[in-house]
Amino acid sequence: MDLSDIDDDILDQFMDSFTEECQKEVKPELSKLEIKKDPGPEHIQVLLNYFGHQNFRPMQWEIISAIIYNRRDVCAVMSTGYGKSLCFQFPSTFLSGITLVISPLIALMEDQVLSLEVSNIPACLLGTAQKKQKAVVEDIFKNKYSLVYLTPEFCTGDYGADLLKKMSTELSVVLIAIDEAHCISSWGHDFRHQYRQLGTLRTIFAEVPIIAVTATATSRVRQDIITNLKLRNPLHICTGFDRPNIYFEVNMKSSGGVFKDLNKFMSYEGATWKFSGSTIIYCITRKETEELATILKGSGIKCLPYHAGLSIDTREETHRLFVKDKVDVIVATIAFGMGIDKPDIRNVIHYGCSKSIESYYQEVGRAGRDGLPAHCATFYANGDFRILRCLNSTSSGSLEQKEASLKKIEEYFMTRKCRRRFILEHFEDKVDHLDKPRKTCCDICTKILCDARTDCEKYEGIDENGCYDFTKDAKTFLKAVSVFNSAKFGLGIYILFLRGSNSSKLHERERKHEFFGSGKNRSEAWWQAIAKLLVQEKYLLEKTEKTSMGFTYVAISLSDKGRGMISSDEKLVIPPTSTIVKLLKPKSNPQKTSSVWISSTQKPTIAPSTSKKPVPETTETQAEIDKRMALYRKLLEQRGEIASQLDCMPYMVASNAALMTMSKLRPATLPELRSLNLDGFTEAKINKFGDIFLEVITGTSRQVSSGRKLSIKEILGRNPLPEVSMGLTAQVSCTMIESGLTVGEIAEKRSVTKGTIVSHLLLGIKFGYPIKMAELGVTEENRDVIVKVYRKFCMTGFTPVKLTPLKEQCPPEITFDDIRTVLAYLQVRCHLEKLNIPYQEFEDFQYNEVDSEGCSDKDWVVKSEIKDFPQTQPEVTESPAKKIKTEFDVSDYDDILGSPPKSPAPNKCDEGNTKPTSEEPTQTTIVNRNVKSKKKVLPPWFTIRKH
Numbered sequence: 001m002d003l004s005d006i007d008d009d010i011l012d013q014f015m016d017s018f019t020e021e022c023q024k025e026v027k028p029e030l031s032k033l034e035i036k037k038d039p040g041p042e043h044i045q046v047l048l049n050y051f052g053h054q055n056f057r058p059m060q061w062e063i064i065s066a067i068i069y070n071r072r073d074v075c076a077v078m079s080t081g082y083g084k085s086l087c088f089q090f091p092s093t094f095l096s097g098i099t100l101v102i103s104p105l106i107a108l109m110e111d112q113v114l115s116l117e118v119s120n121i122p123a124c125l126l127g128t129a130q131k132k133q134k135a136v137v138e139d140i141f142k143n144k145y146s147l148v149y150l151t152p153e154f155c156t157g158d159y160g161a162d163l164l165k166k167m168s169t170e171l172s173v174v175l176i177a178i179d180e181a182h183c184i185s186s187w188g189h190d191f192r193h194q195y196r197q198l199g200t201l202r203t204i205f206a207e208v209p210i211i212a213v214t215a216t217a218t219s220r221v222r223q224d225i226i227t228n229l230k231l232r233n234p235l236h237i238c239t240g241f242d243r244p245n246i247y248f249e250v251n252m253k254s255s256g257g258v259f260k261d262l263n264k265f266m267s268y269e270g271a272t273w274k275f276s277g278s279t280i281i282y283c284i285t286r287k288e289t290e291e292l293a294t295i296l297k298g299s300g301i302k303c304l305p306y307h308a309g310l311s312i313d314t315r316e317e318t319h320r321l322f323v324k325d326k327v328d329v330i331v332a333t334i335a336f337g338m339g340i341d342k343p344d345i346r347n348v349i350h351y352g353c354s355k356s357i358e359s360y361y362q363e364v365g366r367a368g369r370d371g372l373p374a375h376c377a378t379f380y381a382n383g384d385f386r387i388l389r390c391l392n393s394t395s396s397g398s399l400e401q402k403e404a405s406l407k408k409i410e411e412y413f414m415t416r417k418c419r420r421r422f423i424l425e426h427f428e429d430k431v432d433h434l435d436k437p438r439k440t441c442c443d444i445c446t447k448i449l450c451d452a453r454t455d456c457e458k459y460e461g462i463d464e465n466g467c468y469d470f471t472k473d474a475k476t477f478l479k480a481v482s483v484f485n486s487a488k489f490g491l492g493i494y495i496l497f498l499r500g501s502n503s504s505k506l507h508e509r510e511r512k513h514e515f516f517g518s519g520k521n522r523s524e525a526w527w528q529a530i531a532k533l534l535v536q537e538k539y540l541l542e543k544t545e546k547t548s549m550g551f552t553y554v555a556i557s558l559s560d561k562g563r564g565m566i567s568s569d570e571k572l573v574i575p576p577t578s579t580i581v582k583l584l585k586p587k588s589n590p591q592k593t594s595s596v597w598i599s600s601t602q603k604p605t606i607a608p609s610t611s612k613k614p615v616p617e618t619t620e621t622q623a624e625i626d627k628r629m630a631l632y633r634k635l636l637e638q639r640g641e642i643a644s645q646l647d648c649m650p651y652m653v654a655s656n657a658a659l660m661t662m663s664k665l666r667p668a669t670l671p672e673l674r675s676l677n678l679d680g681f682t683e684a685k686i687n688k689f690g691d692i693f694l695e696v697i698t699g700t701s702r703q704v705s706s707g708r709k710l711s712i713k714e715i716l717g718r719n720p721l722p723e724v725s726m727g728l729t730a731q732v733s734c735t736m737i738e739s740g741l742t743v744g745e746i747a748e749k750r751s752v753t754k755g756t757i758v759s760h761l762l763l764g765i766k767f768g769y770p771i772k773m774a775e776l777g778v779t780e781e782n783r784d785v786i787v788k789v790y791r792k793f794c795m796t797g798f799t800p801v802k803l804t805p806l807k808e809q810c811p812p813e814i815t816f817d818d819i820r821t822v823l824a825y826l827q828v829r830c831h832l833e834k835l836n837i838p839y840q841e842f843e844d845f846q847y848n849e850v851d852s853e854g855c856s857d858k859d860w861v862v863k864s865e866i867k868d869f870p871q872t873q874p875e876v877t878e879s880p881a882k883k884i885k886t887e888f889d890v891s892d893y894d895d896i897l898g899s900p901p902k903s904p905a906p907n908k909c910d911e912g913n914t915k916p917t918s919e920e921p922t923q924t925t926i927v928n929r930n931v932k933s934k935k936k937v938l939p940p941w942f943t944i945r946k947h
C-alpha cells in the first residue's frame with residue numbers, strides 16, 4: 001500500500017464532503033429574507049467582485065430587490081445599454097440558485113455565456129441544435145451553473161418542456177428571465193412565434209418570479225408581454241429612452257462621394273486610413289453595402305460587408321471578426337442588428353435612411369453601450385426615400401403605415417429642433433432635461449451653441465421672427481406642377497421643367513410653355529427642398545405609384561390648398577427647414593459670438609462616466625498624449641492577444657474605458673490596479689489578466705512578483721491547489737465574509753445552514769480568500785490541539801483517512817468543522833511549501849505557535865525535514881502500510897497534495913492502523929529556510945511512501 005496515496009484519498013474525501021455541502025440543493029426561503037430599501041454591503045461586494053461595478057443603476061436595484069426580497073414578477077423596458085443583463089444575472093449569483101434565461105439569438109447567448117465565464121460566473125447554453133447537450137444537462141443537475149440560457153424553441157419543444165419540469169422539482173430555480181421580450185408581441189418588431197408560447201413557464205415554475213426585459217415596447221406591447229407570460233402583479237419599470245452618450249447628426253450626402261462624407265470618422269495612421277473605433281455603416285441595399293465596403297477596403301480600412309445575401313457561415317465569421325476587433329468596420333443592411341452585443345461600438349453611420357424612427361433608434365442603439373461617447377450620423381439623399389418607397393411597396397404590411405413612418409423619418413432629417421428631443425417626443429418620453437442645447441447632444445444643438453446669432457442675423461432673407469418669405473418660390477413651383485395637370489409625375493420632371501432643362505423627358509409643348517425655365521435662377525437642391533416644404537404644408541400631395549414596368553415612385557400633385565394658392569394673394573412666410581437653411585446665403589458680416597466654436601466635424605467629447613476614480617485634470621503636453629496613446633494601443637493589442645488565447649471577445653477581457661484609464665494612470669502593481677476600481681474589470685479579471693496588463697504598463701518582465709508582496713489569493717490564483725475547484729455559490733459566501741458579515745449572518749441572508757457556509761469558506765481558504773480561523777470559530781487553543789493530533793498521526797507514518805480518528809483524539813468540544821478548518825489551512829500551507837514560498841510572508845496565514853514541547857508549528861514543518869527522517873521510521877515489517885521510503889527527491893512531492901493517485905488504487909489504511917503511537921520523532925534537525933536546499937521542505941501532509 002502506498003501511503004502517499006492515502007493523502008490523496010483523505011483530501012479527496014474532504015473535498016467530496018465539501019463539494020457535497022456546497023452542492024446541496026439550496027432552496028432559499030426567500031420569504032424569510034428581509035425587505036431591502038437600499039443595497040447592503042453584501043450586495044455591493046458581490047456586484048463589485050462578479051460584475052466589476054461599484055453601484056447599481058437606480059432601476060437595477062429596484063428590480064433586483066423586488067425579485068430577491070419580494071419574489072415579484074417584473075416587466076422592464078430599459079433603454080439599450082442600461083444594464084438589463086445585470087438585473088437577471090445578479091439574483092442567482094447572490095442567492096445561490098439558478099436563473100433560466102430565454103433569449104432569441106444563439107450568438108447573443110453564446111457571447112453572454114462567455115462573458116460570464118470570464119468573470120467566473122458559471123453559465124451554459126441549451127438550444128435544440130446544441131452539441132454536448134447531454135453533458136451540459138448533467139452538469140446543470142449537478143448545480144454547476146448559475147445561469148442557464150435557453151432558446152425559446154428548446155423551452156417549447158417536448159424534450160425541453162420535460163427537462164424544465166424536472167428542473168422545477170430538482171433544482172433551486174430562483175428566477176426566469178425573458179430577454180428581448182418584445183418578441184412576444186406581434187405589435188412589436190421581431191415577433192417570434194415560439195416566444196408566444198412561453199406562458200407555459202409560469203405553469204411549470206408557479207412560484208418562481210419571472211422578469212421580462214426589452215429596450216423597446218409601447219404600452220400595447222407591454223400589455224401583450226404581461227398577458228402572454230401570465231405575469232402576476234408585475235413591477236413595471238421604464239427607464240426612458242434617452243441615450244445621453246450618443247451624439248446625433250444628419251447630413252445630406254455630398255457630391256464629393258462617400259469617402260469625403262465619412263472622412264471625418266477616420267484618421268490617417270501609418271500610411272493607412274483607420275476609423276475611430278468600431279463602426280457600423282448601415283446602407284439600404286445589399287449592392288450598396290458591397291460597393292461601400294469595397295471603397296473602404298481600397299483605402300486600407302479593415303472592413304467587411306454584411307447582408308442577408310451572404311451565406312450564414314460568412315455572416316457568422318464577419319460577426320465574429322467584428323466582435324473580436326479583427327475588423328473595424330461592418331457595412332451592413334439592417335440584417336446586422338439584434339445579435340450585436342459589442343459594447344464599444346463608437347460610430348453607427350446610416351449611409352442612406354432608415355425606414356422608421358423605431359428602426360433607426362434601434363440601429364443607433366447599438367452604439368456606445370459601454371456608456372462612453374458614441375457618434376450616430378446619417379447621410380441621406382432624396383433618392384434614398386425613393387429606394388425605400390420602392391422596397392416598401394414590395395414588402396408585406398400596410399403601405400400607408402410604412403409611408404407614415406417614412407414621412408416621420410424625413411421630418412426628423414429636416415427638423416430644426418434638437419434631434420434628441422424629436423426622438424424622445426416621438427416615443428412619448430420625458431424631454432424636460434433638454435431645456436438647453438448641449439454640445440454633446442446633436443448637430444442642431446451644436447450649431448446653436450456655435451453661433452448664438454439668430455437666423456435673422458445669420459442669413460439673408462430671414463425676418464426677425466425667424467421666417468422666410470417663400471411665397472414667390474412656392475407659387476412658381478405650384479404653377480409648374482399645374483402645367484402638367486396630372487397626378488402621375490414625380491418631382492424630377494417638375495424640377496427639369498423649372499430649370500429649363502432640354503432633357504428628352506420633357507415634351508416640346510412643355511418646353512414652349514411660358515413657365516418653362518421660370519425657376520432656373522435656383523438650384524436643383526433648392527427646388528427639392530421647396531417641394532418637401534410644400535408637401536409638409538399640404539400644398540402638394542404625394543402618392544406612391546407604379547410604372548408600367550412595375551417600379552415604384554412617388555407622384556406629386558396639387559392639393560386643393562395648392563391650387564387655391566396659385567390664384568390668391570396668400571402668403572407663405574414660415575421658418576425654413578434645416579435643408580433650406582443650409583441653402584440660404586449667409587450674411588457677409590458674421591459677428592463674433594461668446595459661444596465656444598465647435599466645428600460641425602469636431603467630435604463631441606464626454607468625460608467617460610464609467611471610471612470611478614476621477615482622472616486628475618492634467619494639462620498634458622502633446623508628447624505626453626502621444627505616450628499615453630501609444631501605451632493605450634499596446635494595451636489594446638495585449639487585450640487582443642488574451643482574447644485570442646481565450647477565444648473570447650476583447651471587450652470581455654477589459655473595456656476600452658478600462659484600458660484608457662490604465663494608460664492614463666499607469667498602475668504598477670495589482671493593488672494599485674485594484675484601487676482604480678475600473679468598471680467591469682472584476683476581481684476575477686484582475687487576478688487573471690492584471691499582471692499581463694501591468695507588464696505592458698511597466699514594461700517589465702513577467703516577474704512582477706519580485707520585490708512586491710503578493711496576497712495568498714494572487715499566489716493561489718496563479719498556482720492553484722491541484723484538483724480543488726470552487727463553485728460560484730461558495731465564492732459568493734467568501735465575498736460576503738470579505739464584506740464583513742459573520743458566518744451566521746451569511747447563512748441567514750442566503751437561507752442556508754451555517755455548515756454550508758463553513759464548507760464554502762473552507763474552499764475559500766484553499767483559494768486564498770483572506771479568511772481568519774477565528775471567523776470560522778476555531779480558537780488558537782483548539783487549533784494547536786488539532787495540529788498536534790494530526791502531527792502525531794503523520795509522524796507515525798499513518799495518515800488518517802477519515803476525520804473520526806482525529807476527532808476521537810481531540811477533546812469533545814472540538815468539532816468536525818474545527819478539524820476541517822485547520823486541515824484546510826494546513827493544506828494551503830503545504831502547497832505553498834511545495835512551491836518553496838515561505839508561508840510566513842503572508843499576513844493572512846500566520847501560524848507560528850509554540851507547543852508544550854517548546855516547538856513551534858513552523859519548526860515542526862521544518863523538523864519534518866527529509867534529511868534524517870528515515871531514522872525515525874517505524875519497523876517496516878510491522879505492516880506493508882508502514883513501509884518507509886528511505887530516500888526522497890523533489891519528485892516525491894508531486895502527488896502529495898490532492899493530485900490523483902498515479903499508482904494503482906491504494907488500499908485504504910484501516911482505522912486500526914491510524915491510531916497514533918506514543919512515539920514522537922526524535923530527529924529535530926532545523927533547516928535554515930533561507931538556505932536553498934536541494935531537497936524540499938516536507939509538508940505536514942507528508943506520509944511515508946512505500947518503496
Ligand SMILES: Nc1ncnc2c1ncn2[C@@H]1O[C@H](COP(=O)(O)OP(=O)(O)OP(=O)(O)O)[C@@H](O)[C@H]1O
Nearest residue numbers: 053055056057080081082083084085215343369370
Ligand atoms: N451598475 C452598473 N454600473 C456600471 N456599468 C454597468 C452597470 N450595469 C451594467 N453596466 C454596463 O452597461 C453595459 C450594458 O449592459 P447590458 O449589456 O446589460 O445592457 P442592455 O440593457 O442589455 O443593452 P442591450 O439592450 O443593448 O442589450 C455593459 O457594459 C455593462 O457592463
